[in-house]
Amino acid sequence: xxxxxxxxxxxxxxxxxxxxxxxxxxxxxxxxxxxxxxxxxxxxxxxxxxxxxxxxxxxxxxxxxxxxxxxxxxxxxxxxxxxxxxxxxxxxxxxxxxxxxxxxxxxxxxxxxxxxxxxxxxxxxxxxxxxxxxxxxxxxxxxxxxxxxxxxxxxxxxxxxxxxxxxxxxxxxxxxxxxxxxxxxxxxxxxxxxxxxxxxxxxxxxxxxxxxxxxxxxxxxxxxxxxxxxxxxxxxxxxxxxxxxxxxxxxxxxxxxxxxxxxxxxxxxxxxxxxxxxxxxxxxxxxxxxxxxxxxxxxxxxxxxxxxxxxxxxxxxxxxxxxxxxxxxxxxxxxxxxxxxxxxxxxxxxxxxxxx
Amino acid sequence: xxxxxxxxxxxxxxxxxxxxxxxxxxxxxxxxxxxxxxxxxxxxxxxxxxxxxxxxxxxxxxxxxxxxxxxxxxxxxxxxxxxxxxxxxxxxxxxxxxxxxxxxxxxxxxxxxxxxxxxxxxxxxxxxxxxxxxxxxxxxxxxxxxxxxxxxxxxxxxxxxxxxxxxxxxxxxxxxxxxxxxxxxxxxxxxxxxxxxxxxxxxxxxxxxxxxxx
Numbered sequence: 101x102x103x104x105x106x107x108x109x110x111x112x113x114x115x116x117x118x119x120x121x122x123x124x125x126x127x128x129x130x131x132x133x134x135x136x137x138x139x140x141x142x143x144x145x146x147x148x149x150x151x152x153x154x155x156x157x158x159x160x161x162x163x164x165x166x167x168x169x170x171x172x173x174x175x176x177x178x179x180x181x182x183x184x185x186x187x188x189x190x191x192x193x194x195x196x197x198x199x200x201x202x203x204x205x206x207x208x209x210x211x212x213x214x215x216x217x218x219x220x221x222x223x224x225x226x227x228x229x230x231x232x233x234x235x236x237x238x239x240x241x242x243x244x245x246x247x248x249x250x251x252x253x254x255x256x257x258x259x260x261x262x263x264x265x266x267x268x269x270x271x272x273x274x275x276x277x278x279x280x281x282x283x284x285x286x287x288x289x290x291x292x293x294x295x296x297x298x299x300x301x302x303x304x305x306x307x308x309x310x311x312x313x314x315x316x317x318x319x320x321x322x323x324x325x326x327x328x329x330x331x332x333x334x335x336x337x338x339x340x341x342x343x344x345x346x347x348x349x350x351x352x353x354x355x356x357x358x359x360x361x362x363x364x365x366x367x368x369x370x371x372x373x374x375x376x377x378x379x380x381x382x383x384x385x386x387x388x389x390x391x392x393x394x395x396x397x398x399x400x401x402x403x404x405x406x407x408x409x410x411x412x413x414x415x416x417x418x419x420x421x422x423x424x425x426x427x428x429x430x431x432x433x434x435x436x437x438x439x440x441x442x443x444x445x446x447x448x449x450x451x452x453x454x455x456x
Numbered sequence: 457x458x459x460x461x462x463x464x465x466x467x468x469x470x471x472x473x474x475x476x477x478x479x480x481x482x483x484x485x486x487x488x489x490x491x492x493x494x495x496x497x498x499x500x501x502x503x504x505x506x507x508x509x510x511x512x513x514x515x516x517x518x519x520x521x522x523x524x525x526x527x528x529x530x531x532x533x534x535x536x537x538x539x540x541x542x543x544x545x546x547x548x549x550x551x552x553x554x555x556x557x558x559x560x561x562x563x564x565x566x567x568x569x570x571x572x573x574x575x576x577x578x579x580x581x582x583x584x585x586x587x588x589x590x591x592x593x594x595x596x597x598x599x600x601x602x603x604x605x606x607x608x609x610x611x612x613x614x615x616x617x618x619x620x621x622x623x624x625x626x627x628x629x630x631x632x633x634x635x636x637x638x639x640x641x642x643x644x645x646x647x648x649x650x651x652x653x654x655x656x657x658x659x660x661x662x663x664x665x666x667x668x669x670x
Contacts, residue, residue: 186541227650229649229650231649261542261543261544262543262544262545263543263544264545264546265546265547266544291652333649337543337645353645353646353649353650354646355646355649357523357646358521358522358523358644358645358646358647359521359523359541359645359646360645360646
């Protein structure tokens with residue numbers, strides 16, 4: 101249901117469905133391992149001896165297939181990926197719906213993808229929040245303070261946990277200036293609707309690179325407003341993977357679910373590593389996390405159970421069952437007393453008549 | 457969004473949890489029943505918008521990560537060991553101790569051999585020795601760690617040290633400090649979005665209490 105609703109949404113904004121094979125050559129993933137969320141890959145040998153993999157990720161396949169002829173490649177997919185979940189210790193099949201926009205990515209494309217992420221959440225649950233961040237705001241501060249690339253992920257991890265005390269310790273360890281420390285501390289605390297946070301960001305005295313990132317967020321905000329109202333919050337704790345994402349990143353939450361159900365952002369680095377021109381922006385919705393939303397327990401297994409012990413009554417029972425089914429009921433016809441399931445009402449068919 | 461939402465609080469069973477409840481009470485989230493549980497499992501003060509429950513200290517991050525509790529209090533040792541995906545909003549400055557490497561007073565590390573380390577915290581131990589480039593083999597135990605080096609099961613242990621008294625009694629010494637430990641106020645990432653005002657207010661009041669304590 102939700103999957104078809106999402107597909108309709110993406111189609112209506114001009115995205116084309118994309119279907120991948122269940123398997124890809126293992127080489128593809130080995131080459132770009134750094135860009136995979138899950139480094140473990142389920143492999144097997146094909147009949148011709150090639151090492152194949154059950155795909156752990158769809159994005160790589162999408163980029164591989166994107167032709168350079170078209171300036172912008174817009175697709176969406178409904179696929180299963182095979183990964184080891186963070187809290188699990190075996191491979192799982194994870195249903196995923198995603199959307200990718202590859203090629204010449206400008207402000208419009210970014211805004212459109214963010215808006216579609218918000219609309220996706222809206223169609224899953226009415227109460228949602230899309231948290232938006234820009235990696236450049238944080239990395240601008242870190243770059244100016246002379247923090248090396250390989251040390252930056254530690255800062256992002258601490259920001260990701262909104263861990264103020266640990267941030268202070270970390271800044272001390274790297275001997276950062278008071279301006280950088282106060283800026284980073286402010287970023288751990290900033291959270292809220294885009295407008296409010298943007299106005300508070302303009303009060304900070306940020307380095308040039310960060311200011312450019314804030315400027316981009318402002319320009320995006322203008323376009324997002326034109327798309328219509330959406331619950332988008334700025335939150336600098338959205339910084340999952342700085343090796344993968346650059347620029348904007350976002351994560352979506354649905355009320356009643358304990359972790360994020362959607363994540364995405366701009367990932368130009370992977371595109372250029374795969375020798376394609378331009379950049380990319382996209383997101384994925386994790387359907388495994390949504391399961392608990394739908395587990396509304398049904399009161400009973402069937403509405404009606406028709407018990408028809410005698411063979412001669414069967415034609416009557418069939419007509420009776422069809423009539424109920426047409427009226428929208430679920431009906432189970434039984435030759436003997438029902439056992440092992442629940443139902444609303446039970447009828448007996450005897451001598452061409454229904455009795456309760 | 458104007459309606460006030462209930463916050464589910466996971467408290468760690470034991471002395472630390474009682475101190476934490478004391479701070480919550482001071483912060484205006486009182487619910488005296490909590491200290492006298494009898495048979496009840498959850499305790500509610502609807503007016504103050506809180507619901508408490510006691511869980512095993514090492515389970516607090518699990519309850520919070522999975523959203524059964526919106527917030528909770530857990531030791532940094534447990535957070536480092538399990539790395540749950542939660543927000544770590546506050547250092548409460550209580551339950552202070554150290555994660556240490558301990559061993560016989562006479563211990564000398566022979567770097568030509570694999571070091572045998574007994575611990576309840578295999579991830580912390582592995583990460584620490586990896587950062588030093590030392591090859592170790594981990595022996596995961598669930599209690600009475602101090603006995604391991606005495607019986608020759610391991611060369612050293614990685615464990616929490618509060619006063620060092622237990623170690624001394626067993627002829628052991630804290631050899632290196634890995635990281636200082638204290639209790640942290642943690643929050644579920646999704647709850648933080650949907651109960652933002654309530655959780656922020658709680659965090660703010662607790663932080664004020666921490667400051668007056670210092």
